[in-house]
Amino acid sequence: MSDTLSTAPASAPLVKWRPTGLLFIAAPILLIAVFLFYPALRSIWGTIYVRQPDGSYAFSIASYLYFFSDSYSLTNLGRTFWTTIVTMVLLIAINLPIAIYLRFKGGRLAVFIQVLALFPMFVPGIVIVYALIRYLGPNGLLQTLLEVVGIGGFQSPYLTPWGPVIGMVWDAMPFTLLVLTAGMSGIATSAIEAAQDVGAGRLRILFSIILPQIKNSLLVVTSLNFLGLFGQAFMPFMLGPTSPEMMGPFMLRTFSTVRDPLQAATQATIVFALCSVAGLAYVRSIAKRRAAELVK
Amino acid sequence: MASLSLAGVSKEFNKMTAVSPLSLDIADGELVCLLGPSGSGKSTLLRMIGGFEAPSSGQVLIAGQDVAHTRPDKRPTAMVFQSHALWTHMNVFDNVAFGLKLRKLSKAAIETKVMEALELVGLGGYHKRMPRQLSGGQQQRVAIARCLVLEPKILLMDEPFASLDQHLRERLREEVRQIQRKLKITTLFVTHAQDEALALADRIVVMSMGAIEQVGTPDDIYANPQTQFVANFIGTMNMIPGAVSGGRIRASGFDLDAGFSDGPATLAIRPEDFAITETGTTVLVKRVVNLGPFLLAEAEHADGTAITVHLDKTHPVREGSSLTLTAKRHAIYRDGEKPYRSQPTA
Numbered sequence: 148m149s150d151t152l153s154t155a156p157a158s159a160p161l162v163k164w165r166p167t168g169l170l171f172i173a174a175p176i177l178l179i180a181v182f183l184f185y186p187a188l189r190s191i192w193g194t195i196y197v198r199q200p201d202g203s204y205a206f207s208i209a210s211y212l213y214f215f216s217d218s219y220s221l222t223n224l225g226r227t228f229w230t231t232i233v234t235m236v237l238l239i240a241i242n243l244p245i246a247i248y249l250r251f252k253g254g255r256l257a258v259f260i261q262v263l264a265l266f267p268m269f270v271p272g273i274v275i276v277y278a279l280i281r282y283l284g285p286n287g288l289l290q291t292l293l294e295v296v297g298i299g300g301f302q303s304p305y306l307t308p309w310g311p312v313i314g315m316v317w318d319a320m321p322f323t324l325l326v327l328t329a330g331m332s333g334i335a336t337s338a339i340e341a342a343q344d345v346g347a348g349r350l351r352i353l354f355s356i357i358l359p360q361i362k363n364s365l366l367v368v369t370s371l372n373f374l375g376l377f378g379q380a381f382m383p384f385m386l387g388p389t390s391p392e393m394m395g396p397f398m399l400r401t402f403s404t405v406r407d408p409l410q411a412a413t414q415a416t417i418v419f420a421l422c423s424v425a426g427l428a429y430v431r432s433i434a435k436r437r438a439a440e441l442v443k
Numbered sequence: 444m445a446s447l448s449l450a451g452v453s454k455e456f457n458k459m460t461a462v463s464p465l466s467l468d469i470a471d472g473e474l475v476c477l478l479g480p481s482g483s484g485k486s487t488l489l490r491m492i493g494g495f496e497a498p499s500s501g502q503v504l505i506a507g508q509d510v511a512h513t514r515p516d517k518r519p520t521a522m523v524f525q526s527h528a529l530w531t532h533m534n535v536f537d538n539v540a541f542g543l544k545l546r547k548l549s550k551a552a553i554e555t556k557v558m559e560a561l562e563l564v565g566l567g568g569y570h571k572r573m574p575r576q577l578s579g580g581q582q583q584r585v586a587i588a589r590c591l592v593l594e595p596k597i598l599l600m601d602e603p604f605a606s607l608d609q610h611l612r613e614r615l616r617e618e619v620r621q622i623q624r625k626l627k628i629t630t631l632f633v634t635h636a637q638d639e640a641l642a643l644a645d646r647i648v649v650m651s652m653g654a655i656e657q658v659g660t661p662d663d664i665y666a667n668p669q670t671q672f673v674a675n676f677i678g679t680m681n682m683i684p685g686a687v688s689g690g691r692i693r694a695s696g697f698d699l700d701a702g703f704s705d706g707p708a709t710l711a712i713r714p715e716d717f718a719i720t721e722t723g724t725t726v727l728v729k730r731v732v733n734l735g736p737f738l739l740a741e742a743e744h745a746d747g748t749a750i751t752v753h754l755d756k757t758h759p760v761r762e763g764s765s766l767t768l769t770a771k772r773h774a775i776y777r778d779g780e781k782p783y784r785s786q787p788t789a
């Protein structure tokens with residue numbers, strides 16, 4: 148008996164697993180299943196098990212074949228990728244320097260910058276959208292101001308592909324900054340000073356020490372931003388052009404204006420599949436970090 | 444290797460003095476410990492030498508050259524930090540090789556030097572490990588190797604073993620001592636543990652509140668503490684308030700010679716400097732602790748003064764019994780005056 152005890156793995160849990168624990172999470176899981184998974188699966192199912200002209204149901208991937216042969220659908224998908232990637236890159240390009248500044252400089256200015264960057268979190272999207280339209284739109288405040296100082300020929304980004312980019316950058320700023328600052332706070336000051344000590348300059352420290360150390364945060368923020376941006380409907384609908392357009396407004400239009408629920412569900416399933424890839428990258432990065440912690 | 448001189452170096456943070464102007468000379472190849480309580484300015488002083496803080500005033504002279512406002516990497520110094528200084532995304536080899544790669548050495552030269560440095564700190568064969576796969580002690584060895592591989596003239600260590608357990612600390616400080624002797628590298632070692640300073644240093648610099656209290660060899664510091672602070676801080680010292688008059692000090696029943704002007708003063712006696720005698724001060728033993736080679740008795744004088752005494756084991760003593768003591772050696776302190784030290788009797 149004592150032998151079996153002493154050879155028990157060291158990692159054996161100290162607290163016995165109890166079925167009561169499962170009861171606690173049963174209700175939320177049930178809710179998720181009933182209100183999320185079931186309808187989602189039903190609508191995915193509905194895209195491949197389709198009502199035929201004669202009234203019967205049969206397996207068919209016709210709606211997918213249509214999507215991937217329809218140049219308009221494909222252009223919209225391409226526009227969605229373009230908008231998402233440009234927005235993601237801008238988000239990192241804007242927030243990484245801010246996060247680095249906040250990590251290494253203190254004082255009032257740092258607090259002010261942080262408040263400014265987190266500000267969009269407290270403003271509803273609809274307010275932002277209208278503010279942007281009044282400011283950036285044709286004959287908006289910016290154009291007027293530019294003309295006052297003698298700069299003409301201002302091209303408003305409103306209703307161009309850059310409209311949604313600007314709106315979504317604004318929208319996702321706070322989240323991006325929060326994740327990056329959290330990542331930066333994990334870098335020890337002595338690790339940076341040690342690099343200075345052996346002769347690394349600022350750029351070398353950025354590329355050889357800081358970026359590798361926040362690799363995980365970059366991956367997390369990029370994959371979650373992808374998920375948030377790729378399916379966005381509101382910003383592109385309000386600020387973007389109608390043709391080509393992002394998948395979000397495209398799905399809305401297919402569903403409510405064109406009244407083709409099958410094609411809308413097909414588009415949604417394709418967006419879902421693409422987002423799953425980003426979701427997988429996120430889950431993997433978390434699993435990797437867990438594993439790294441376990442090695443310790 | 445090089446000598447190090449500080450001339451009137453000070454540091455203020457937002458008008459708060461962390462280090463008052465101080466001067467210090469360290470010889471080539473010497474191992475000096477900066478010893479002092481938390482907040483006494485040890486790290487700040489070390490960081491000014493390493494180039495991580497700019498002094499508010501004064502000069503930092505390395506081999507005669509003022510480097511007070513030179514960048515860390517342009518100084519012939521290397522710093523071992525207290526903790527978390529390894530680059531966790533690089534393996535041991537890359538951590539040690541990083542500085543060499545920046546110097547554009549050939550691949551072969553880098554490899555030889557890194558392996559040598561790892562061998563020196565007893566980590567031969569660990570070069571492929573990631574920092575998280577190493578114990579705290581091994582991580583600090585890597586940090587030391589990372590410094591040594593660049594062949595600095597002065598090695599700076601800021602409480603490098605503070606987060607390790609006692610046993611490991613003792614072993615690592617022995618190794619540091621050996622490496623330091625072998626390379627004859629001028630070394631400054633910050634610690635707030637007096638045993639570490641006493642065991643390691645050629646000379647100890649005792650600091651308190653941003654100022655140097657005393658500089659001396661471990662023996663000297665222990666035997667002749669120059670200030671009340673040092674007397675109290677190094678080893679155990681009974682500090683008994685009393686008064687001097689007519690060349691004698693009277694304190695809690697002790698009546699001892701004092702080459703000191705009249706007035707209040709503090710009598711200082713080490714626990715091992717008491718003798719058990721027929722006449723003297725009588726104290727009541729409150730507690731006896733067996734410290735292996737000797738007994739430690741915590742006693743109390745009738746006036747409430749606590750007195751700690753070391754007794755050899757041949758002397759039977761019980762809690763509740765009384766002891767009659769006299770001092771074999773004593774010192775007298777008064778703020779702002781040179782202390783008086785008795786001639787040891789026999």
Ligand SMILES: Nc1ncnc2c1ncn2[C@@H]1O[C@H](COP(=O)(O)OP(=O)(O)OP(=O)(O)O)[C@@H](O)[C@H]1O
Nearest residue numbers: 456460461479480481482483484485486487488635
């Ligand atoms: N960057 C800083 N800004 C403001 N004050 C500082 C800074 N660094 C140190 N100080 C202050 O200077 C004083 C000396 O600090 P220092 O870190 O040198 O002490 P220390 O002797 O190393 O203490 P410890 O044993 O706790 O490490 C402290 O009062 C500390 O609060």
Ligand SMILES: [Mg+2]
Nearest residue numbers: 485486487601
């Ligand atoms: Mg310190």
